Amino acid sequence: MGALAVLTAWAPFAGPDQLSALAVVGSGIIGYTGYRLAVALGAVAHGAAMARPAAARRVRQEYRLQSRSWLEIRAGEHLRWIPVYFTPALVGFTGGTAEFDGDRIFLRETGPNRAPSESAPGSPNFLADGGLYVLPAGRVRSQEPSGRLLDNPSRRDAATEERACAAAKFPRRLLLDAQSVVAAPFIGLLWVYTAGGGLPAFTGAACVAAAAAIWLCAIRGSDPS
Secondary structure: OHHHHHHHHHHHHOOHHHHHHHHHHHHHHHHHHHHHHHHHOOOOOOOOOOOOOEEEEEEEEEEOOEEEEEEEEEEOOEEEEEEEOOOHHHHHOOOEEEEEEOOEEEEEEOOOOOOOHHHOOOOOOEOOOOOEEEOEOOOOEOOOOOOEEEEOOOOOOOOHHHHHHHHOOHHHHHHHHHHHHHHHHHHHHHHHHHHOOHHHHHHHHHHHHHHHHHHHHHHOOEOOO
């Protein structure tokens, strides 16, 4: 919504060419957001559904300016990875099983580190029996994600809850997503070079590019942990 608000705010000051560009960007934002929501809510299949529970662990991907949470799912001898939207409960997930109900994903810890249901009272992601409900942020893949993959700790420590609370704070998430705005001034310069308009056009194009970059990081499932 923030990106669309920025586009709407600049629309009264835009010329015909700029209005066309804003319409294209706005249509792209609405369309891609709709697709991501459809995948997350199960309206579009993510391709990872299985008939029986499979071993799963959470890994965090660091690639360029990108950070995302992935589930590494082992089915027999095969490994598959699916991106999931970050929730603070993932910080303390020490590994267990993934269960699939249609296109919904439920994680359950196994062994002595299993989290009791009261470990996150009021959390919409926790089930009554201590399981964790996560939303897919894309389709499953059979190749390991690019970049550096960081494993979750195999045991919780005293700082786990503190790290989870820190990662859930909005300023931290915004700071992570805002790293991608470094390209916005260059997009503004490119617009002025191709379409003209001087400083006002540069400012508008840079603001729109920055808002779109932050939106793209968020909708793809950035991980601030």
